[in-house]
Amino acid sequence: MVAGTQSNDTVVKDIISVIQASDLGWTLKRAVQDELSKSFVNVKDIKRLVPVFMKESGWDIKVRNIVFMYLMTHIPAPHPITPPETLKEPMSFIRNAQARWEKRILKSINTMCTEKNIPLARMRTIREQADFTQKWKDMTFSDENMGDIRPVYAPKDFMEVLTSLSSPNYTAKIYDYSDVNERSGTSVWGLIQVRLHLNTTQQLRVLFSNLSTHHFQTGADDIEGPNPEWQRLGVKAVQLGYTPTAQRYLQQGCYPTQRGDIWLLALGVNLSPLSYQYYNQLRASVFKYELLVDRLFLQDVRLTAGNHEAYFVFEDLVVQILLCFSRDTQFLDHFKSTSASPPHAYTRNNMGETDQTVVYPPNGIIPFHGFSLFIAPMCFIWSDPVILYNVFKALYTRFFFRLHSLSSHPQGILSLCQQFETMLQTHQPQLFYHLREMGSHPLKHAFNWIMHAFAGYLETSQLLLLWDRVIGYGTLEILPVLAVAVFAFRRNNLMEVTTPSEAEAVLQDVSSLKVIPLLQYCLYARILHPV
Structure with a gap:
């Protein structure tokens, strides 16, 4: 049973629905049908033979995996009188801030359309479709007019929103610097001023x-x-x-x-012929329709992954995955239980009619600067775009979407930033205060690391070792721990700097660091505590 508000019968029905709707459910049904259609199978023995077949063929393990993933990711049904908006985000001021942020992003998109005279979406001509199909394997430079396309927002813009957020029911003590509590998430010197429940360092250990x-x-x-x-x-x-x-x-x-x-x-990724069929459908949609976000993705790849010394060789593959990603309406399901809401656009000739809107882009996700870095490191693991796409899909819906939306969730970007500030302030107060008074606040350096899950900053083999632990522990809370470890490791150099530019120079390159020894030394050798 998942929670007291749900009966066992409801959970079982939900799990059955999930299995039936999945590629695995379709394949399982075919496998059972093939087994029972054999000539030696007696109708009277079906009830006994099905469990035997499931166990001997290994299908019972696959079904148990689906049940396990359901219980790990499923949000229990709310109390009947619980407002839907509370299920998405319990704190109203965070919901309002997220709504304002979404309006700001949508305004930027609309402004870009007006200034550049580019439609949000259009059908390609037959000739354009044919040309685009031929260029699919080498398409990063398929659009020549990309120089004036800018990202809708960058991590710096999102950080400004987070740091301007404050709870109307809580006022921090400005002068009592001793009021630092890891459990309550209080950080007097920190930029994040929303009071959240955080794990203490001992709980993280x-x-x-x-x-x-x-x-x-x-x-x-x-x-x-x-x-x-x-x-x-x-x-x-x-x-x-x-x-x-x-x-x-x-x-x-x-x-x-x-x-x-x-x-x-x-990650519970089950590949079947349907997986390849669905990917081909997404690709066909890319060939048929052009979206404004296509240009945003292309430009982002050029500026980040395509400009990275380790990832530039995967530029075409990353673009292919992102363009298919933007058309995938299955991503809309995760908006039911997150603080974010997908943006909408008016259909042609129906401007102002609220009942004539569609989700735009189809997956409901507008990229930020550096989004492509979530995909590029995985190109070292898989070259098959279908496998790569489905793994990215699992990682995004489990973890990465929390890094660019406002929420009070323990793994949300707000909690992760406050976890970083509280840990560093608690265990390295002199360093924290030194950087703060110098005008080089620690979070300003660490925010990009956390928002990108260190992609593009760590050497690839080290990044994948970090992501091993993210998947293994099922949490993003290891990201702020690593960020604190970097500051603690470079403490002596940081204590000697006198300007923000010098601090930035010390923290600019973390590609040479070894992630696991640093995490171990941070958590278990007490490097956090000043000598």
Whole structure:
């Protein structure tokens, strides 16, 4: 049972609906039908044979994985009198701030359309469709007029919204600098002034206990080479095919040769012929229709992933994934339980008629500067665009969407930023105060790291080791911990700087850092505490 407001029968019905609607459900139905259509099967024995077939064929594990993922991600049904908006976000002032932010983004899109005389969407001509189809494998420079297209918003713009947010029911004590409480999320010197419940450092040590030096860690304990025993455990995890086992394995990381299979299993990604068919439908929509957000994605790839020394070789693949992503209406489901709402646009010749609007773009997500960095690192794992797309889809709907929407969720960007500020202020008060008084607030440096989940900042192998732990522990809370660790690690240099530009120079390049040793030393060797 998920919660007291839901009966077991309701949960079972919901799970059955999820299985039936999935690609796996369709494949399972066909497999059972094929098995029961064999000549030696007696109708009287069907009830007994189906469970036997499920177990012997491995389908029982696959069904258990779906049930596990449902229980991990499903939000219990609310009380009958609970307002729908409260389910999306319980704090009204955060809901209002998110609504204002969405209006601001939509206004920017409309302004761009007017200034550039570009429609939000249009059908390509037959000739354009043919040309676009031919250029699909090499399309990053298919549009020559891209120089004046700017991102709708950048992380800096979003940070300004977060730092301007304040609770109408709470006023921070301005002069009592001793009022720093990790549990309540109070950060007197911090830029985030919304009071949220946060995990204390001790609670984080318990949460990430499998990261401690008492356990083997890929990225820390394999300097001399891969650990054969750990590799064998990875093979067994894949052979078992059980999602919780794969997630537990990722808490200590995995090797590049095994990461593809283990991530698919841990994220509950089930590929079938329907997966390829659906991707081809999205691609056909790209060929047929041009969207304004296509240009935003193209420009973002050029400025970020395409301009990165490690990711530029994947430029075409990243663009293909993003263009299909913008057409995928399945992403609209996650708006039912998040603080965000998809933007709408008026249909042609129906301006001002609220009942004549459609979600725009079709997936309801307008990209920000650096969005493509969420996809580029995974190109080192998979070259098949269908696999890559479905893994990105799982990662985005489980984790990444929380990094660019306002909410009070423990893994939301607001909580992550306050977690960073509270931890750093609690354990490194001198460093925090020094940077703050110098006009170089720590969050101004760390915000981009957190909002991009360190993509584009860490060396790729180190980033994937970090994402191993995000998937394994099922939380983004490891991001602010790593951000604090970077500041603590470079404390001596930061204490010597006297200008914001010098502080930026110290923190600008983190690509040489080793993530796992830094996290271990931060959480378990007490590097957080000043000497």
